[in-house]
Amino acid sequence: MIKTVIFCCCLCLNYISSAQEVRIKLENCTLEPAVLKQIKGSLTFQLDFYAGIFKDKTKNSFRARVFGSKREFLTYSKSKADFNPLRTSAIAFYSPSLNEMILHTEVDNFASTFSHELSHAILHYYCKNTETWLDEGIADMLEDVILTDSVYTFDSRRIEKVLSAKKLLQEGASLQNVIDSGDFYNKTTSHRNYTLSWAVVAYLYETDTRLLFSMITASCKNPDEFIDMTYPGGLSLLMPDVKSFFFNNKPSPD
Numbered sequence: 672m673i674k675t676v677i678f679c680c681c682l683c684l685n686y687i688s689s690a691q692e693v694r695i696k697l698e699n700c701t702l703e704p705a706v707l708k709q710i711k712g713s714l715t716f717q718l719d720f721y722a723g724i725f726k727d728k729t730k731n732s733f734r735a736r737v738f739g740s741k742r743e744f745l746t747y748s749k750s751k752a753d754f755n756p757l758r759t760s761a762i763a764f765y766s767p768s769l770n771e772m773i774l775h776t777e778v779d780n781f782a783s784t785f786s787h788e789l790s791h792a793i794l795h796y797y798c799k800n801t802e803t804w805l806d807e808g809i810a811d812m813l814e815d816v817i818l819t820d821s822v823y824t825f826d827s828r829r830i831e832k833v834l835s836a837k838k839l840l841q842e843g844a845s846l847q848n849v850i851d852s853g854d855f856y857n858k859t860t861s862h863r864n865y866t867l868s869w870a871v872v873a874y875l876y877e878t879d880t881r882l883l884f885s886m887i888t889a890s891c892k893n894p895d896e897f898i899d900m901t902y903p904g905g906l907s908l909l910m911p912d913v914k915s916f917f918f919n920n921k922p923s924p925d
């Protein structure tokens with residue numbers, strides 16, 4: 672009950688209501704109008720994206736708590752969310768138990784980080800048991816979506832991911848390595864895991880969005896075998912296709 676009261680009180684004072692679907696609690700910080708605009712654009716895109724997958728538009732409100740310093744972020748994460756971000760080098764996260772995105776502004780690109788966590792929050796609303804690699808791959812793709820002149824595009828920072836993915840694919844790295852690694856967030860392999868997961872999602876999104884969508888809904892129903900159930904030829908053909916896409920077509924932007 673106390674939480675609800677605090678929520679209402681803060682709602683009056685310093686919550687920012689964006690499109691009535693995301694509420695941001697600001698803790699000792701402010702967000703520039705340009706950042707809020709990007710967040711709002713991302714929210715609109717993601718609500719449509721997920722409504723397209725799950726055939727149902729959410730009326731849910733998504734909550735975020737934003738701290739003005741990394742120190743406050745760490746303190747809150749450990750005490751309230753029972754999570755130590757330092758263990759996995761997390762710069763932000765979505766807490767299913769608190770149903771809250773938890774972030775701080777001492778990051779390189781706040782709007783992008785926010786968009787990434789927003790994807791986790793919305794996907795979790797629809798589906799509680801997505802495979803981690805798919806959840807992270809989608810979030811890594813959606814964090815780059817930007818609204819420019821009323822058109823959604825991918826930001827050019829994506830180029831870094833393309834280069835990393837090409838290097839890994841050239842070396843023969845596969846989604847199987849990610850699945851086999853068990854702990855997705857292990858510090859020594861997490862960069863590889865994020866990159867390969869993003870590469871698979873980006874490939875599917877840009878070549879066959881419907882297939883990506885059916886893969887996501889299948890993963891909610893059957894997290895163990897959804898790739899073989901949905902991708903023609905299964906995992907053994909998926910990776911050569913991803914590699915061919917990255918070396919022949921390049922994901923956008925060029």
Ligand SMILES: [Zn+2]
Pocket residue numbers: 787791806807810
């Ligand atoms: Zn993530």
